[in-house]
Amino acid sequence: MRCAYAARQDPDDPLSGLEVGDLPEPETPDGWVRVQVRAASLNHHDLWSLRGVGLPADRLPMILGTDAAGATVDGREVIVHSVIASPGWTGEETLDPKRTLLSELHPGTLAEQVHVPARNVIDKPAGWSFAEAACLPTAYLTAYRMLYGAAGVAPGQRVLVQGAGGGVATAAILLARLGGAHVTVTSRDEAKLERARALGAHDAVASGTRIAPVDAVLETVGEATWAHSLRSLRPGGVIAVAGATSGPAPSADLNRVFFRSLRVIGTTMGTLAELAAVRDAMVAGGLRPVIDSTHRFTDDDEGTTAVRTAFERLASGAAYGKVVLTR
Numbered sequence: 001m002r003c004a005y006a007a008r009q010d011p012d013d014p015l016s017g018l019e020v021g022d023l024p025e026p027e028t029p030d031g032w033v034r035v036q037v038r039a040a041s042l043n044h045h046d047l048w049s050l051r052g053v054g055l056p057a058d059r060l061p062m063i064l065g066t067d068a069a070g071a072t073v074d075g076r077e078v079i080v081h082s083v084i085a086s087p088g089w090t091g092e093e094t095l096d097p098k099r100t101l102l103s104e105l106h107p108g109t110l111a112e113q114v115h116v117p118a119r120n121v122i123d124k125p126a127g128w129s130f131a132e133a134a135c136l137p138t139a140y141l142t143a144y145r146m147l148y149g150a151a152g153v154a155p156g157q158r159v160l161v162q163g164a165g166g167g168v169a170t171a172a173i174l175l176a177r178l179g180g181a182h183v184t185v186t187s188r189d190e191a192k193l194e195r196a197r198a199l200g201a202h203d204a205v206a207s208g209t210r211i212a213p214v215d216a217v218l219e220t221v222g223e224a225t226w227a228h229s230l231r232s233l234r235p236g237g238v239i240a241v242a243g244a245t246s247g248p249a250p251s252a253d254l255n256r257v258f259f260r261s262l263r264v265i266g267t268t269m270g271t272l273a274e275l276a277a278v279r280d281a282m283v284a285g286g287l288r289p290v291i292d293s294t295h296r297f298t299d300d301d302e303g304t305t306a307v308r309t310a311f312e313r314l315a316s317g318a319a320y321g322k323v324v325l326t327r
């Protein structure tokens with residue numbers, strides 16, 4: 001089966017461990033379904049796996065990819081939910097201490113086929129392309145839960161989104177506007193700020209700029225923006241944190257946290273119900289995911305080049321929105 005996989009790991013040169021080739025197709029376990037992948041979007045998670053973060057080396061080679069849209073064997077067009085709970089777990093799946101994402105324990109989505117538990121698929125919206133649908137399972141699900149689960153953002157509240165261009169950040173701009181929030185976005189790059197304004201951000205300012213106090217911050221950048229996130233909150237405000245691209249260990253600035261009664265809430269991915277909710281909210285609101293670029297993952301040399309180009313685009317940090325492979 002043609003796939004893109006982590007063959008090796010290197011913290012400093014993640015793309016050196018990326019291979020495109022044929023690996024045996026896994027069996028479909030009882031109670032699981034096979035999805036013919038029509039599109040798969042890339043995430044920073046794939047780079048972390050290639051760096052050796054979150055993917056033990058003894059699981060290599062591992063097919064990468066957490067996001068897919070495709071068709072089941074009976075022709076149902078679906079979006080894949082990437083959070084795989086452990087057998088017997090009955091609670092909220094993101095709270096299962098043994099839960100994994102596709103490509104962490106079970107083979108990922110950058111392949112002709114992916115296998116998931118039968119409950120882990122929802123219908124693709126009619127009229128959406130597979131490329132659009134493949135953007136939802138990680139970035140849009142995470143942004144939705146950060147906004148409306150972790151931070152509990154209400155209409156009219158002020159929200160700060162750090163880092164304008166990422167998949168989560170672009171999703172957050174769209175979804176925060178949909179919920180009636182006032183949205184401020186930061187970036188180190190003026191061109192991305194311009195695109196954030198065009199996408200609907202009320203204010204788009206250079207990283208670190210002093211802004212009017214906000215009710216909530218969506219933080220995925222980490223060390224580079226954490227101090228600014230804390231400084232930007234009103235007393236009693238909340239930071240929802242789901243990532244740390246620039247580093248995981250900033251100063252906690254505890255004095256500020258308790259003097260101003262700030263809340264810091266971690267959150268990861270979301271439930272199957274939340275994936276359906278963000279899909280339905282976007283359909284009802286007439287929104288489509290922001291796609292930076294699509295790359296055709298064919299089974300020949302051109303397909304191999306396309307996969308490498310897509311990963312280079314993701315790793316460059318220049319993307320605005322999602323980088324998607326189509327089949």
Ligand SMILES: NC(=O)c1ccc[n+]([C@@H]2O[C@H](COP(=O)([O-])OP(=O)(O)OC[C@H]3O[C@@H](n4cnc5c(N)ncnc54)[C@H](OP(=O)(O)O)[C@@H]3O)[C@@H](O)[C@H]2O)c1
Pocket residue numbers: 043044045048138139142162163164165166167168169186187188189192207220221224225242243244245246267268269314317
């Ligand atoms: N917990 C979860 O469930 C979950 C889900 C999805 C993503 N994540 C994590 O969230 C993070 C974001 O992922 P993503 O795919 O949306 O995008 P990404 O490619 O990691 O980058 C998003 C933004 O981060 C900003 N950035 C990166 N390095 C920076 C630095 N040194 N200083 C300031 N800004 C910097 C960039 O903003 P500018 O260039 O505009 O300044 C970029 O647009 C990743 O670490 C990912 O692993 C976690």
